[in-house]
Amino acid sequence: MTLDQRSMQQVIGYRLRRAQLIVFKGFYEAFSELELRPAEFAVLALIADNPGRKQAEIAAALGIKRANFVAIINGLAERGLVERRQKANDRRSHALFLTDGGREFSVRMNEIQQELERDLVARLGGPEERDKLIALLDRIGV
Amino acid sequence: MTLDQRSMQQVIGYRLRRAQLIVFKGFYEAFSELELRPAEFAVLALIADNPGRKQAEIAAALGIKRANFVAIINGLAERGLVERRQKANDRRSHALFLTDGGREFSVRMNEIQQELERDLVARLGGPEERDKLIALLDRIGV
């Protein structure tokens, strides 16, 4: 009846993908009220911590191509959460800032994110386990 | 100069996604010679361990929608790796099997996968760390 899935269960990439999909599913549900996608969350969080940076910098930090980043910022700007300002010293680039509304939004956003994170930490078995997971994921990256 | 990315580094879903992308990048490079995608690898591995199962069963086990699974099996069948056979007792469903060529292919496929896995285990710091990672990912799922 039940399939033998033992071999795939040992494939790290496969397990990472399945786990990520589960976590993202929770994200979409929790953020449906704010209509926020994972990439948009990351962009807002990065701008909040790094106001005034160029589009290209934020995009590169998140592994998003310049070309695809335009639509994301357009969307956030239309919602009044983010603002493009001309940089005085370099007229090619746009500096990104949160608006007042964006800062307000990100407070609520971070509350929801904290809930999600608490739930995940509980599932993992505690903060030490969370730290262990993050440490292991660190080692996968360069 | 460098962006402050500390807050995002603590977001489990984000870290899972980035790690998964890195691992998949390695997968695509290692399997470019075989022109095999992650989903195709998983399908072949599952059929190898569970010959004769219905399309719907294999698809569901991998979290792939029936509709999207058709093209995957079509591709593997055109390459002579997989075979659809009518089930005697249920003429609605197709039973999936590896062909002789498919079994031969999966030997080479598993060799490459073992190399990838060895490399990942080395990065993680040893087999115990790999087991720990898998155990933590288990807890994220139901």
Add this chain to the structure above:
DNA sequence: ATGAAATGTTCTACTGTATAACAATCGGGA
């Protein structure tokens, strides 16, 4: 002054994924 590089942008294409609809088939209950 000139040419290379950076930046934001548009367009395009491909992949992955979700939903709806359909025909054929199966199975259970009246």
Add this chain to the structure above:
DNA sequence: TCCCGATTGTTATACAGTAGAACATTTCAT
């Protein structure tokens, strides 16, 4: 036995994510 709902494979379609090429503008180093 007949009928109705469920299952299965399939096609068509739509949408998000992502990648690459090309472009105008601007900067910068030589």
